[in-house]
Amino acid sequence: MKLIQSTLAVLFLAVSFGSFAVDKNDHSITERIGEHYDTAKVIKVKPLFRKTRVLTPIRECWDEPVVRSSGGYSQPKSAGGMAVGSIIGGVIGHQVGKGRGNKLATALGVIIGAGIGHDAVNGHFRSNQRHRYTEYEEQCEVRHQVSYDEVIDGYDVTYRYQGERYQVEMPHHPGNRLKLRISVMY
Numbered sequence: 001m002k003l004i005q006s007t008l009a010v011l012f013l014a015v016s017f018g019s020f021a022v023d024k025n026d027h028s029i030t031e032r033i034g035e036h037y038d039t040a041k042v043i044k045v046k047p048l049f050r051k052t053r054v055l056t057p058i059r060e061c062w063d064e065p066v067v068r069s070s071g072g073y074s075q076p077k078s079a080g081g082m083a084v085g086s087i088i089g090g091v092i093g094h095q096v097g098k099g100r101g102n103k104l105a106t107a108l109g110v111i112i113g114a115g116i117g118h119d120a121v122n123g124h125f126r127s128n129q130r131h132r133y134t135e136y137e138e139q140c141e142v143r144h145q146v147s148y149d150e151v152i153d154g155y156d157v158t159y160r161y162q163g164e165r166y167q168v169e170m171p172h173h174p175g176n177r178l179k180l181r182i183s184v185m186y
Contacts, residue, residue, distance in 0.1 A: 034184050039177045040161035048169065050153040055144040063136040070131050081121025082114040089113015 093109020094102060158167050159178045 036182050036184075038161070038180050038182055040159040040166070040180055042157060042159045042174055042176055042178050043165070044158040045173060046156040047152045048154045048156055049150040051148045052151055054147050054149050056147065057142050058145050059140055059142050061138055061140040064139045065134050066137050067132060067134050070133070079118075081117035081119075083117070085117015085120070086110045086114035089116070 087110075089109035089112050090106050091109070092113070093105040093107070096105045096109070155170050155173055156167065157170050157174055157178065158165060159174075160166075161180060
């Protein structure tokens, strides 16, 4: 007996709560009679514009002067030229000098020969003068030109349905006829 009473109570509650069900439009299911579709004549369509900012990259280049210098001595590359030059200079100095001047001529030959040998091997027979000259190098930078474009953001649509004029904003162009969903409720 208690089992039958419990089953009837649960069934009664389920039926009671079912009558209060609500659809997604927040209308009672019992209030909704029907839904159908119809078409309306489009009278006017006006595009709705919005401005958008457009950045266009522009590369600008120019020639910029750069002062350079050349000449003068660079770092030594080899000491072999000094050794060979001093030997050759010493031999020549020894043959030129006589008596007591022989030692002095040999020593000067070694010194002068070492300098000449160093310059010959390391490419220093250029002028000691530093030459300055100007070259031009291309320099570039990118800047952005700002402009504004108008783009269609939607449409303002005026239509006639059953003798009445209505207006609505739409994201797309509706064409000549507009499909309407008609819901009848009481």
